[in-house]
Amino acid sequence: MDTSDLRLAVILASTRPRRRGASVAAWVMDQTRTRDARYELIDLKDHPLPILDEPAAASTGEYAHEHTRAWAAVIEPYDGFVFVTPEYNHSLPAGLKNAIDYLWAEWLDKAGALVTYGNGGGLRSGEQLRTVLSAVGIAHVRPQVVLMNRTDFDGYAATPSVHHEHGLTGMLADLELWAAAMRGVRAAR
Template structure:
């Protein structure tokens, strides 16, 4: 079997976002494994308007060309890692919008999560897990959570993420789970035609 293709999705587009730091770190961790092809997907590259289609693309093709480009890109992957901040106990609106603009492209694929914020983005990740279930994705158990003082030290003081002893083991476990699910679900999709 070929290596599963994994997208690491930067879940915020703010000019002052921190997402680039953990996403870049995770990309290095995943690439070093050598058992998956990994690519960063930046929502800044897909400036979709707030969802304004007749219905989900599960039922009606999207009219917006950027949304169609997003759907084609999402469809290329066997699994995803969502890198998300926590905004008011939830995910950024731009990430929810991107999730809403695709449906069949997400189906029967695994989702993993890297959250950051005061409680490691845990509340955002929990909501994201529920959204992923509705999109017929398989959320993995283990996530990576950059929390509290560690998040502030990395964001405001530039502390390297490699200095945080809990991150690499959590990322390794998360990526192991993601690889297993991406491989298994890819085979199952191939066998069943979907």
């Protein structure tokens, strides 16, 4: 399957001043350079959104605020997403949940994949994120890359093993297949 026309985003979910996520996202982006699909980085730190303040539900598509319309314009062109997210207090970061909640149609019938990290590998964050992604209509692939703070980082720098590189390669291949398939789903709507 030709995936060269796919446009995929790596979403860096942590917005903390000191964060491991930047090095994880850089590692993911580095691994995408040899792929046919086009990957771009979206750092949520560059898109600060207030706590959800839209008067209408996102599913109406009636965005009252310019910050929502700007965020929608960022997300809309992509066919799929790699969410690079930590686990904070057994859950996903509030900024990521907020950014997802702002939109509906821009997420609907697209593909998603997860790279999680934390003391427990970000597994609970990933589980909760899958529920949220399902609710907005993102078809998420089964493989997930899981990085442990104690073994896969040197301080704040990610040091994933070859085993993680293989896992990421397989996950990205699945994401690209699903992203291509979801184009057909969007066209049929």
